Structure formats: structure tokens, C-alpha cells
Amino acid sequence: MINDAVKLKPADKADKDLLAKLEQEAGTQVSLCYQCGKCSAGCPVAFAMDYPPREIIRLLQLNMTETALNSNSIWVCATCETCSERCPRGVEIATLMDSLRREALRRGKKGDNKVAAFNDAFLRTVKMFGRTYEAGILLQHNAVTMQPFKDAGLGLPMVQRGKINILPVRIKGRDQMKKIFARVQEQREEK
Ligand code: SF4
Ligand code: SF4
Numbered sequence: 001m002i003n004d005a006v007k008l009k010p011a012d013k014a015d016k017d018l019l020a021k022l023e024q025e026a027g028t029q030v031s032l033c034y035q036c037g038k039c040s041a042g043c044p045v046a047f048a049m050d051y052p053p054r055e056i057i058r059l060l061q062l063n064m065t066e067t068a069l070n071s072n073s074i075w076v077c078a079t080c081e082t083c084s085e086r087c088p089r090g091v092e093i094a095t096l097m098d099s100l101r102r103e104a105l106r107r108g109k110k111g112d113n114k115v116a117a118f119n120d121a122f123l124r125t126v127k128m129f130g131r132t133y134e135a136g137i138l139l140q141h142n143a144v145t146m147q148p149f150k151d152a153g154l155g156l157p158m159v160q161r162g163k164i165n166i167l168p169v170r171i172k173g174r175d176q177m178k179k180i181f182a183r184v185q186e187q188r189e190e191k
Contacts, residue, residue, distance in 0.1 A: 033087075
């Protein structure tokens with residue numbers, strides 16, 4: 001929750017530039033928000049966030065972008081877009097969360113290690129096979145986060161019911177996928 005006792009500082013040029021950049025990337029404006037709370041009410045993972053979506057927007061309105069960048073909320077957000085769909089003011093909260101994540105990564109912040117490990121494992125399988133490979137993601141994630149048997153009991157029933165494959169399924173255009181990843185990497189290095 002936002003602490004009422006926190007001292008607000010007037011926005012300087014760097015603060016304004018950062019907010020403008022985040023808003024431009026997300027294609028939205030935080031000043032549109034009138035704090036109705038519909039976004040937080042519909043967010044399926046708000047219970048696990050230190051600042052639910054309404055408060056993330058409020059932090060940005062109050063020039064507390066650094067607090068938003070350090071929050072666990074931006075890593076917990078599942079990009080389900082429920083908040084954006086529900087917002088009566090058309091604030092693109094989901095894409096704003098994504099912009100905050102990217103800005104946090106640019107600043108070397110990785111947030112929750114387990115979330116970052118999941119993200120890395122997911123992208124690695126997409127790069128290798130052209131699509132997600134759930135069993136591989138689970139094994140990589142558990143190895144990196146030092147919890148080898150996490151959810152192990154769920155694996156076999158899911159395989160038996162055909163929910164996940166033991167072996168990866170590969171798409172045909174994997175070279176194209178690798179080119180996309182290489183291009184993204186180049187763009188990151190150019191920044
Ligand atoms: S639903 Fe929209 S207007 Fe309401 S609090 Fe969330 S961002 Fe603000
Ligand atoms: S996009 Fe993120 S913040 Fe919005 S409702 Fe979904 S999980 Fe919550």
C-alpha cells in the first residue's frame with residue numbers, strides 16, 4: 001500500500017522525461033486515471049502485489065516512479081489485460097506495466113528472481129523450438145531457483161492427460177525466430 005507519510009518531491013525534468021517515455025511506450029496517459037479501482041478489483045494477481053494496479057498508476061501520478069520500478073507488482077503482473085479492458089478511462093495499464101518492466105530491466109533491476117528465471121526459461125524455449133515447451137521451462141526454472149522437486153507431483157498427471165508434452169514440439173520457421181531474437185538483442189545494444 002502507498003504510505004501516506006511518504007514525502008513527495010516536486011517533479012524535476014528527469015522525472016517528467018521518464019514518465020513521458022513510459023507513457024509514450026505504453027501509448028497511454030496516467031493523468032486520465034481517476035482512481036476508481038476497477039483495475040485492482042479485476043486483477044487476478046493483485047493479492048500477490050505490493051501495489052495493486054490502481055496504486056501503481058497513483059505512484060506514477062505522484063512522481064514516485066522509482067517506487068513503481070522497485071515494486072514486485074511489475075513482475076507479478078501476468079499481462080492478462082483485464083485491467084486495461086475494464087478501465088472506464090481507457091488507461092492502458094497492462095502495457096504500462098510492460099513499459100515499467102522494460103525500464104526496470106534497462107536499469108539492471110530483475111525484481112523477483114523466480115519471475116526473472118521463469119521469463120528467461122520461457123524465452124529460451126521459444127528461441128530454441130519456436131514455441132513454448134512447458135516441461136523444459138519447469139525443469140530449467142526449478143534448476144535455476146534451486147527447488148528441483150517443485151510441482152513434480154503435478155507433472156505426471158498432466159502428461160497422462162495430454163496437457164503437456166515430454167518432448168518439445170518444434171515449428172518449421174525456427175531460423176526466423178532466431179533472427180527475431182538477434183534483432184531484439186541488436187536493438188537493446190544500440191540503446
Ligand atoms: S480502472 Fe482506470 S480509472 Fe480506474 S483506477 Fe484503474 S486505471 Fe484508474
Ligand atoms: S494485466 Fe497485470 S495488472 Fe492488469 S489485471 Fe492482468 S495481471 Fe493485473
